[in-house]
Amino acid sequence: MPKKFELSKMIIHLLFALLSLAVVLPFLLVIAVSFTDEASLTENGYQFLPESFSLEAYRYLLDAPDILLRSYGVTVTVTVIGALAGLLLTAMTAYVISRPDYRYNRATTFYVFFTMLFSGGLVPSYILITQYLHLKDSLLALILPVLLSPFNIMVMKGFMSKIPLEIVESAKIDGARELRIFFGIILPLSTPALATLGLLISFTYWNEWFNAMLYIDDPNKVPLQLLLVRTLSSIEFITSNSEFTQQLGIDLSSFPNNSARMAIAVLAGGPMLVIFPFFQRFFVKGLTVGSLKG
């Protein structure tokens, strides 16, 4: 009997090992292509093991790092501002509806929750932002549309509801006002939830491309994900980007088109793929930190 157990365990391990391989290998293909010599790519196609190794693609990209650096700058700016502002707004709204003694508690909850069920959709928001708020080509157009998610508010509310009301009441007896109670007591007590949600919001901003596709045309304000979108959607993007080629003064026919594309993907997506797995547990915690229903 014990032997049979071992056998079944071996099968499970084998299954998971194969699956893990199937999940990870595709990344390796992208990385391998970015390091392959262009001539070898046209001859042998994309292979996991480059026949002739080459750093050409990276050399081209890093010779004129402006585009990539600028995109990193935009993404970092949007992520930092968006995460901080979003987190503060989320916490403020969530705290108010977590207070059972707040008179407009139910009304506010409904007001927030309803936006989760029904939305105006793409066109009205697009017209609002471009025609009325005039935010086209503004970084605000990247920050504002995803600033305050009702889902995050509900998660935060779930956490804050567990803070005993007595703490608030005793602070009131000591003469503290609501603002002070919130910033001085509630926020420090909510650090675990703030950390988790802060990470989730940063992650959302970092990987956000939809609003960039809609609202950003100015080449100086292209975030990383939009740079990736443009490079993917037209093979010729890099070579047709006059700024890029002029700066390099390169001969277009020798430009490593295929490998450079994959190299951009590696340079833009790589760092996150190394950093985020360390925070993996937060992503699961985000679901359990507060139950959805209050």
Add this chain to the structure above:
Amino acid sequence: MLNNVSRSVETGTAHRSVPEPERTPAPPGARKRKSVIRRELQHFRNNRELFLLSLPGILYKLIFAYIPMVGLIIAFKHYRYDLGIFGSEWVGLENFRYLFSTDTAWRITRNTVLYNAAYIVVTTVAALLLAIFMNEIRAKWSKFYQTALFLPHFLSWVLVGYVAYAFLNHSDGFINRTLQMFGIDPVSWYQTAEAWPAILILVHLWKAVGFNTLIYFAGIIGINSEYYEAARIDGATKWQMAAKITVPLLAPLVIILLILSIGSMFRGDFGLHYFIPNNSGFLYGSTDIIDTYVYRALREIGNVSMSAATGFYQSVVGFVLVLVANGIVRKINPDHSLW
């Protein structure tokens, strides 16, 4: 203390309201209404600090969620940028008549619903199986596998688009080159519509299975270990325990999640359906969903009214579906309903 203060304030206003004999006597109903209003104002004053805290969020939602809802009227107008939302001409149901007269409406509805159903079923079954298997091996190993399976979750769909392209690219892609090695003719994947349901379901599974496995794994870990101990004493095998304890106890969670997912049947995954097929026009028949069509109609075709009408259709049907799904869940188990 604050309570005391507010009570004295309350009596203060009550006191002030007494000596007003010169005023024409209002009918009793009106006086009652007035005092209700006054009391409500008083309540508001007591709650105003908390209200102020919520005000930024409320204003934000007003501008970015509620005002766009009003903007849904564009669906009934012939929108012109120079005339604005309110200046544009009303056209009644014309946009909808046009939308439903082509086969586009049917195509995007069918694709959105069928793909969502397939994603949910395939991913749930795979994730459940993996979670049950994961429970059978040591924590050290399961952590390792979890990290590997979770990896694609951190990627945006754009980056996944690159990964897919490296495999599917016609002339140099890994799949076609491998096919050629075996003497099989290469396939123009980005022009072969029939292949895409399978490709999209596979890519979705690849990206989502790790995350969903973790959710169900967390559910399994949450099951009271006494059940398993009792079963072990009675001589149950691991597989019996999985079939007789784990699955039945997880079933309610799974069923609830499945029903709730009906509510999001009309919300397609834009990133998956836009970047993985690389927005290839040859594939619209089998990859185009409501969300990608709305985007294309707005940005590429430039037909704002058509886009708005499609969006309206999605919002309204989606809303009805959420209500239905929640109603069903509430019938089964009120604790799990959304509201």
